[in-house]
Amino acid sequence: MGKLAWALLPAILCAQNFNQRGFIETDLSLYPETAPNDSGQVVDDDLFRYEASYKALPWLRLAGAFDARFDTHQEVERTAHLDWQDRSLQRPALSLREFNATITKGKLTADFGKQFIRWGKADILNPTDRFAPKDFLTVTDPDFLAVLAARVTYDTGADSFDFVWQPRFTPSRTPLINERWTVLPEAVDGVVLVDLGSEFPGRSAFGARWNHIGSGYEFSASFYDGFNSLPDFQSEPSAVQDTIDFVRTYPALRLYGADAAVPLPWFTIKTEAAYYTSPDRQQDEYVIYVLQFERQIKELSIVAGYAGDAITARTPTLQFSPELGFARAILAHAQYTIDSNRSVAVDTAVRQNGRGSWLRAEYSQAFGQHWRATAGYSWIRGDEDDFLGQFHRNSFALLALRYSF
């Protein structure tokens, strides 16, 4: 870049085509109970996020986002390298959250690079959302991860066709083995677990989705051929007594999905379903579906529904599967906006057999143009052998303070 270009850079960045935003947030989690593998009861998690986009040309937009994290509970790595892959077991201290180029030509849009891709219409659980791995270090409060992909969308207004090719796999981040969100069975008491890491798939993934907007309804059909971002845990024989070695593998997955939204006079119905098949027979095959009702009554927004599943073929593997864990359950979200600065929200999931339940209540208040404070409590109850119930020692209070810019 020449001297003139450097001199002009501030002016370019100050131009209307440049957008930036971000926040710095500190979260304090207070756990009243200890867990067998985790005595920590106070966890502080700090995050600085910066997002910027620049419209370099009328048809070209560049976007990037950067995260810097620190915590008191070793969920964040203590090395200072810039991570762009999101493949580590811990959260990276410094990471390139997103980096992509968007090219627009008429009805055609192409996105290349690390990006967020969200499919599906339901709000509570999205079975068709396959290019959206998550960070599950806190199981009840996951965060989405971007994927490295090429995405081409042809949008006519009434119909859109979405094609995604993901050359490099991004796994979901599962709870750490030595922390409270991994609940180990009593059978492994006194056994040393040796984490041998992950075996990532070598080939790429592909997906396509057609979305149609009609007069008073919308529906989509989608297809995905790739890998489950959630791992199987494969144990391997160990030479050392009372030791189990294990490795994460990611089963092949082929999915056929559909979703729809139909606004009716009194409420909106949203539904989403997907049939998961396993070409390599390394995971269960099943249908998972959500049916939800949505209604806004003045300042009160209510979403309530049911998530169900039907397993069509079982495979004896040990898999971390929060999607199935939140299925066969009644799920609901309600939010009341008190005024332009204050709101309260409640989320809940109750398993139909009554063996696991989760309820989160939050109060949030903005102060001025930049500050927001949130206080909440997540309450978990249930039996050890239920996905939700196993976390019954992990009820926690959350205090968060965010400065947005």
Next chain:
Amino acid sequence: MNRLAAVSVLISTLCVALWAQDARQIVAESENRSRSKSQQYEGTLEVIGASNKVSVKRWEYRRIGSFGNSKAILRFTAPAEVKGVALLIVNHTDRASDQWMWTPAIERDRRIAAQDRSTRFFGTDFSFEDLEERDVDQFDYKLAGDDAIDGAPCWKIESKPKESKTSQYTSSLVWVRKDNYVVAQIEDYSKDKLIRRIHYADIQNVSGIWTPRTVEVLDANRKSRTVLKLEKLEYNLPMQDEEFTLEALRRG
């Protein structure tokens, strides 16, 4: 019925018909005079709560087309925590608009259902319905007399939504200025109860179109007000239909 009575009924009916036609024509002329191929502005909103607490928001607004089949995207630029939140409005001549809201923090769009349009839009005193355009043929009109707003003589017109129009309001009173056909005030009612009063002021001629540069909305229930000031207002800029799709809403 004697002849005098019959003539009286006929004259009354004709008068009512003429009144009704006039009222519709006034509204249609008002819409015609504000017609443009596109519109763009930066809006600054002051939301003034019942306790006089003020919060400031900003949005950018772009619209293609005029009353009827127009499309608009409204994108928040401040405060920082809602920056990037956007609303796509696709107006239809024969029915209520379609609206989708984009929330960048969760990378998701959400269709705003018709029954949810009475909700306040993002902490302002506008409801989602107030942001859509009101096509003249979706309402019945009746002239309710003359009045003055800010000293300017106005026609006072009562409008009621036809069956095809889904609305939270059962009727509205619209004041149209006689000098330039600009809407000076709207009062929206549910049955006989005032829900919102929208007052248009600071009327200026921009590119040949008389445009209010200040819009004040009063939420009669909450006793809160929102004052919208239109800055950097421009008409008839070159815009493409492709800039007003769900995909465009997503990419910002």
